[in-house]
Amino acid sequence: MKKIAITTLGCKVNQYESAAFQTGFEAAGCVMVCAKETADIIVINTCAVTAKAGTQSRQAVRQLMRRHPDAKIVITGCYAQMEAQELLTMIDKPLCIVGNGNKDRLVQAALSDSPCDLTMLMGQISRKKEICRLPVRHFADRTRACLRVQDGCQNFCTYCIVPYTRGPSRSLPLDEVLDQAAVFASEGHKEMVVTGIHVGQYGKDLQEGSDCVELMRRLCLAHPEVRFRLSSIEPMEISDELLTLMADQKNFMPHLHIPLQSGDDTILAHMNRGYSSKEFRQTVEICRERLPEAAIGIDVLVGFPGETEQQFANTCTLLEELDCTYLHVFPYSRREGTLAATFDQQVPQAVKDERVARLRRLDAAKKEQFYTNHMGTTRPVLVEHKRDPDGRLRGFTDNYIPVSFPGPKTLMNTLTAVSLESVSATQVNGRSSDEDNAG
Numbered sequence: 389m390k391k392i393a394i395t396t397l398g399c400k401v402n403q404y405e406s407a408a409f410q411t412g413f414e415a416a417g418c419v420m421v422c423a424k425e426t427a428d429i430i431v432i433n434t435c436a437v438t439a440k441a442g443t444q445s446r447q448a449v450r451q452l453m454r455r456h457p458d459a460k461i462v463i464t465g466c467y468a469q470m471e472a473q474e475l476l477t478m479i480d481k482p483l484c485i486v487g488n489g490n491k492d493r494l495v496q497a498a499l500s501d502s503p504c505d506l507t508m509l510m511g512q513i514s515r516k517k518e519i520c521r522l523p524v525r526h527f528a529d530r531t532r533a534c535l536r537v538q539d540g541c542q543n544f545c546t547y548c549i550v551p552y553t554r555g556p557s558r559s560l561p562l563d564e565v566l567d568q569a570a571v572f573a574s575e576g577h578k579e580m581v582v583t584g585i586h587v588g589q590y591g592k593d594l595q596e597g598s599d600c601v602e603l604m605r606r607l608c609l610a611h612p613e614v615r616f617r618l619s620s621i622e623p624m625e626i627s628d629e630l631l632t633l634m635a636d637q638k639n640f641m642p643h644l645h646i647p648l649q650s651g652d653d654t655i656l657a658h659m660n661r662g663y664s665s666k667e668f669r670q671t672v673e674i675c676r677e678r679l680p681e682a683a684i685g686i687d688v689l690v691g692f693p694g695e696t697e698q699q700f701a702n703t704c705t706l707l708e709e710l711d712c713t714y715l716h717v718f719p720y721s722r723r724e725g726t727l728a729a730t731f732d733q734q735v736p737q738a739v740k741d742e743r744v745a746r747l748r749r750l751d752a753a754k755k756e757q758f759y760t761n762h763m764g765t766t767r768p769v770l771v772e773h774k775r776d777p778d779g780r781l782r783g784f785t786d787n788y789i790p791v792s793f794p795g796p797k798t799l800m801n802t803l804t805a806v807s808l809e810s811v812s813a814t815q816v817n818g819r820s821s822d823e824d825n826a827g
């Protein structure tokens with residue numbers, strides 16, 4: 389019986405795909421072990437979204453090879469897709485490298501005794517027309533499962549390497565999404581995060597005429613006992629129908645995660661983002677009006693080439709004025725192979741660090757304000773499998789407030805009503821109405 393260890397870096401789509409590898413290995417009779425134990429095969433699912441992620445991927449490959457000198461090494465993911473030749477040069481033993489477009493063949497290649505055929509397993513990602521079929525049995529130890537419905541992107545934002553590593557947008561047909569959701573529901577997952585690289589493009593490449601709204605509607609109706617959360621959606625893809633569905637459908641969580649990237653119109657144009665700061669503002673204002681209690685998270689990219697103090701100030705002003713819940717702030721990182729990597733006036737690291745710190749302070753203030761606004765209310769919380777470091781139960785409300793509260797183990801993986809009592813640092817303390825009932 390072969391022992392397999394999988395190490396995953398990067399996004400939710402990678403997490404889903406690694407869960408699919410695990411499903412495939414288990415079906416072939418293999419045993420999963422953690423990377424600290426002895427293994428026959430090591431799979432490393434890499435990331436390349438930033439230069440730092442690329443470095444971490446390289447380090448993971450080196451460390452795991454040192455720790456497992458006799459294991460077969462299989463490398464996949466965005467870093468492998470971009471830098472297969474570099475990996476082959478860096479490592480002086482036979483490697484198996486599997487491109488993103490051939491992840492459905494990874495398990496077979498890993499278990500095969502014949503050497504990997506790099507040309508065959510890398511393929512040409514830009515020519516891929518169909519999404520890889522990667523069924524998953526379950527997400528180990530997780531209350532929440534990622535449901536991957538789409539892969540790839542053809543927006544070509546100038547800072548982003550993803551269209552080159554994952555190819556054009558491809559969607560999983562709706563009936564196959566529903567089949568996967570049924571598997572997760574039968575495995576006891578009570579929440580599914582609908583995930584993709586560019587989820588708003590869902591269905592555009594399919595003949596069946598479905599789209600992101602139809603997808604969410606069908607999922608919510610098929611599994612009324614499951615909470616569905618949308619991972620992220622581009623501002624210009626938030627339609628009136630989507631907001632109506634989110635407002636009306638009880639198990640569609642009131643939570644929007646929207647990439648802004650910059651609040652300055654010149655920078656937005658240089659990024660090729662396809663909207664203005666005014667349009668973004670209007671979108672968020674409509675979201676807030678239609679969904680007064682929703683969590684609205686915003687991605688920001690700080691220190692894009694040429695970003696002046698004034699342009700950064702425009703971003704700060706927009707974010708200060710918007711009624712949003714939290715910010716995910718990333719420093720711009722130069723990615724070889726993207727258009728922005730060729731732009732002049734790269735912003736010095738110290739300036740980027742200072743701008744990131746300023747926006748992270750704004751993020752903390754926004755969260756505190758949102759949490760404080762909800763004190764005294766009661767909201768449904770899905771209780772996670774692990775307690776917090778103080779031994780209390782924890783989970784997220786429907787509108788993504790992290791809550792911790794006392795209670796018995798029997799509440800884990802159930803939905804419980806929690807009254808929100810006080811705000812402490814990055815979370816809220818609460819009390820469950822089921823606290824005493826469940827032994």
Ligand code: SF4
Binds near residue numbers: 541544545548549585
């Ligand atoms: S929309 Fe832009 S940032 Fe997002 S994956 Fe596509 S190219 Fe990258």
